[in-house]
Amino acid sequence: MRINPEMLRSVILDGVVPPQTNFLLGSAKTMDQSFTKLFAACKADSACNQFYPDLEKVYSKSLTD
Numbered sequence: 001m002r003i004n005p006e007m008l009r010s011v012i013l014d015g016v017v018p019p020q021t022n023f024l025l026g027s028a029k030t031m032d033q034s035f036t037k038l039f040a041a042c043k044a045d046s047a048c049n050q051f052y053p054d055l056e057k058v059y060s061k062s063l064t065d
């Protein structure tokens with residue numbers, strides 16, 4: 001789009017981040033934050049904690065098996 005705008009009649013922008021953002025640079029941190037929130041939410045929820053009392057431990061172990 002930037003290189004040959006005169007060749008475009010229309011475009012569809014489909015993305016989750018702005019083009020000037022390096023998505024890969026922050027993805028590990030974002031994923032870590034997401035899992036931390038997920039594990040905390042499960043621990044705080046009685047039904048989830050009952051079925052998955054050691055969710056974080058089980059998940060971490062599954063990565064090394």
